[in-house]
Amino acid sequence: MxxxxxxxxxxxxxxxxxxxxxxxxxxxxxxxxxxxxxxxTMYLGEVFGVDAKLYPASGPKRGEAMKWIVWGNVTLGEAASRLAYSFAPDAEGADQTAAKAKTDIAARLKILDDALVNKSFLLGEYSLADTHLHGFLSWLGMMQFDLKAFSHVTEWLKRCNQRPALAKLMAG
Ligand SMILES: N[C@@H](CCC(=O)N[C@@H](CS)C(=O)NCC(=O)O)C(=O)O
Structure with a gap:
């Protein structure tokens, strides 16, 4: 639809x-x-992703995938929605809301950046956890959030963008 x-x-x-x-x-x-x-994401991973080698089988690796997917929506997403709200035409205290949201996003991105040290992708190999977080990071990029301070995140984003399916999706 x-x-x-x-x-x-x-x-x-x-x-x-x-x-x-x-x-x-x-x-x-x-x-x-x-x-x-x-x-x-977790449902599609469980049903179709294991055979396609895009989602770990049941066990600790899957736990890691779920951790990052939920972290994106709940922890990073919480601060990102405050930034999104600050752009609304009728947002109250927009500048202050945006500044605080950006500080909180930066603190949360440091966690992602640290997790990507010496790793090509979140679980080592590319997985749907990367696909899922890529969406949030692309949105932050579109909102002009400066990712310069997060070198591992920016390198990881480049690797994600080179994935043929993601490149096709991002090209519209
Ligand atoms: N927690 C939901 C949030 C979904 C959400 O906010 N979707 C927005 C687009 S990103 C939407 O559908 N907005 C349409 C509307 O509210 O009219 C999820 O992760 O799926």
Missing amino acids: KLDLKAGDAHKPDFLKINPNGKVPAIVHEGTAIWESAAI
């Missing part, structure tokens, strides 16, 4: 039947609706 978010399609009855929260992404697999991007 293709939606025009600006036209409010996510809040129209057809889509609300799939996701009553009126948010994307959402998938329907074998008749079951799954929403929340972290759940979607």
Whole structure:
């Protein structure tokens, strides 16, 4: 289903039947609706990703993948949503909100940067944990968030961007 978010399609009855929260992404697999991007990534990883070597089999490595996927949505995502809010035309105290959000994002990105020392990808080999966090980092880049201080993150982003499927997606 293709939606025009600006036209409010996510809040129209057809889509609300799939996701009553009126948010994307959402998938329907074998008749079951799954929403929340972290759940979607982990579900797709579990069902299709193990054979495709994009998601670890059950065990500690999978725990690591889940840790980063959830961290993106909950910990990094929390500060990122405050930055997004600061751009709203009616945002109260926008400058202060943006400054605090940027400080918090930087502190959280330091954790990601440290985790990428001596590693090509979060789990060693490329996985859906990288795909998932790549989305957040690309968004921060689009919001002009300065990533210069995070050299391991920027090198990792370049490696992610070289993945043919991601390059195709980012090219639109
Ligand atoms: N926690 C949700 C957040 C989803 C979300 O906020 N989606 C935004 C786009 S990034 C949306 O659908 N906005 C449309 C709207 O609110 O009308 C997730 O991770 O899937």
